[in-house]
Amino acid sequence: MDTEITLEQLNNLIVNRRIKDLREFLETINSADFPYIFDNIDDEKEIMIYRLLTKAKATEVFVELDSDEKEKLINCLTDTEIKNVMNEIYMDDAADLIEEMPSNVVKRILTNTKPADRKIINELLKYPDDTAGTLMTTEFIDLKENMTVSEAFKFIKKKGINKETVYNCYVLTIDRKLLGIVDIKDLLIADREQLVKDIMDTNVIKVCTLEDQEEVTKIFDKYDLIAVPVVDNENRLVGIITIDDVIDVIQEETTEDFEKMVGITSTSDNSYFKTSVFTHAKNRILWLLLLMLSATVTGTIILNFENAIATLPILVSFIPMLMDTGGNSGSQSSTLIIRGLATDELTVKDIFKVMWKELRVSLLVGFILALVNAVRIVIQYQDIQIAILVAMTIICIIVSSKLIGGALPIIAKEMNLDPALMASPIITTIVDVLSVLIFFGLATVILKI
């Protein structure tokens, strides 16, 4: 691994006190590789390395670290060093930092932040969780419509170096309303004397500060954007969201969906190892408990057929297979529908189309599985009646589980619940009840017990 070699070279340079070479070498390392380096080097060397970085690089590296490392580092830094970080940091990262740190650290950070920036950070912190407002940064290039291309270039050259993204520039009125957008590409190919208003694109795709972050990711995906402007109720530009933050949101939302789909309540975006044993247990127990208690219903139903079991104990041996097949086949359908809803391929209106498709798929799958099972039972037990019973049960279970699995996520969405909740655990519990009811129901009819 490349970072392994980097680490070794770093250690060598430090041990041999070759400070000048060390400083040069550090500048060649990508900021995103520092978290790994800091994890694998002792604290003293870490601080030494950090202090050898240029101001801009030091801030870049700081932002990449996870919150524990950030806290540790802040506690070692002087007030001047913290000031340097807060001068260079982007406002969205600053707001995230304030949210992550314990209050004593927050106090120290804010004391070392310029009053104007402190105000911006406070504004950013006011937006509700998971909205566009919490994702955006307030640094962007704003042009005026009557600038020439040449003036725009000069303006960017003067201001641009501090901006998180300079690939899109935003054209604003005097009261900061968004008029249009200029892609750097268009500036580059335009003639020097052209006016910004003649090359700007006025069909701007923008989002509102309170837009849900999942909707923001969908807009980036659909329109292939690298940044999107965020406006307030009066169409005033208040910030921009850049693609790198959007990718993080996509990953975060996916993890949340995965967790919800197996009945884990996720409380934060903490990692597996950083989440404590107690929190892990707390996140998992609620659904396990609910599902466990619901599953006793299935047991009670079985007890009602005590006589049938006493007459023909072999019936019990089919229960696990029937329950599992129903659960699995229902989960397949619900997962496809949940994913379809998440990627906007399906909408609530499609419910009947989904039902019709699932019906046909389930009949096809059901018949084949029923046949395989019937053949197996005839060979194993030479009992055609039981073979017919199990085969018919399987068809009924697969059809009903696929219809339920297909419908529940859509119904959840219609009721403004998260479709991801209607996944494997709930489907399994519902289908279990159905499975034993269908099985013993058919058994009483076919076997007359």
Added chain:
Amino acid sequence: MDTEITLEQLNNLIVNRRIKDLREFLETINSADFPYIFDNIDDEKEIMIYRLLTKAKATEVFVELDSDEKEKLINCLTDTEIKNVMNEIYMDDAADLIEEMPSNVVKRILTNTKPADRKIINELLKYPDDTAGTLMTTEFIDLKENMTVSEAFKFIKKKGINKETVYNCYVLTIDRKLLGIVDIKDLLIADREQLVKDIMDTNVIKVCTLEDQEEVTKIFDKYDLIAVPVVDNENRLVGIITIDDVIDVIQEETTEDFEKMVGITSTSDNSYFKTSVFTHAKNRILWLLLLMLSATVTGTIILNFENAIATLPILVSFIPMLMDTGGNSGSQSSTLIIRGLATDELTVKDIFKVMWKELRVSLLVGFILALVNAVRIVIQYQDIQIAILVAMTIICIIVSSKLIGGALPIIAKEMNLDPALMASPIITTIVDVLSVLIFFGLATVILKI
């Protein structure tokens, strides 16, 4: 919805034959909105609209359409019109098009493609599926190290308009080896007479043509890139991958993971509705069949305890609850681990850390669930022995299912299998067997039956 209004306006303009206004209006609509418009307008109007677009816009719109629409459109276009598309299209989109179309359409497309482009497309089609080579496009800005910034600007102005991304420029030697990268931002803030070699970054993050696409997405995510250069074995630049294609891959890989985790074999990136009933059934039946047959093992084990059931029929009623709880608790663990492996938070080396964490979490969860159940059983049946039996079984099942759920995905990864396969369906089946073994095993000891 905005697109609804657009659609109405379009229909009005067409009905009133206001061709000039229509043409102007079309240019203001984002290319990404055309698939929706074409889906909701009749074919005749579709062709008319398409023909009113400028060459560049027509190609942009064409690329956005799904393969059925593309095929329909090509069959209506003249050879000249196809030539126009193939002159404007990016090479990665061209290669995708050739892969999607039936052979007669492919032939017609290639006849209308320039020989040089045909050669590039053929090269792109040779890369194995899911590698960087299939994602890249061959259009990029290549600078020479001895150019001045001013010359670079002129070069970009001349060539740049046709390039998919101009935000990064690549500095190449005469034999096309990659020397460095210049971000447009750095060009914009540099002085006109500076040389490209003095502002280029030589610590280039790049990928090889055969790199797996999932690794490519991880590199984008880690380093917050908007494009990555793709080099061959001799470090010659052959193409670039842009962020919009990477987001598509992330979504595609996530869908694949979701599908695998419920035992669906995904054969293509087709959508839910476009996949036929037969293909849906085929994709779902394999795992259902395997799991169904495996589940008969659980049944056979239950039959071996026929005497115990005959003595105490109530035992059977606990089986569904125990099996479900085990399955759910194992799936929770395996899902967290699968996701951790997919996002590189966990590696194979972490297996013992994971086991230790799962052990503690499962003991905590197990004790609480056991207690709740014991209380319930004592209240419901006034039978302390059964309460103890069920409580002890639950603890054992939750501990073992969480350990298995935590370990299997990691073991799969070590064996170069996809960890996503070790999800709910397989875990459930394994835990079922364990659950009845533990339950009846403990029953014979505690109840002495």
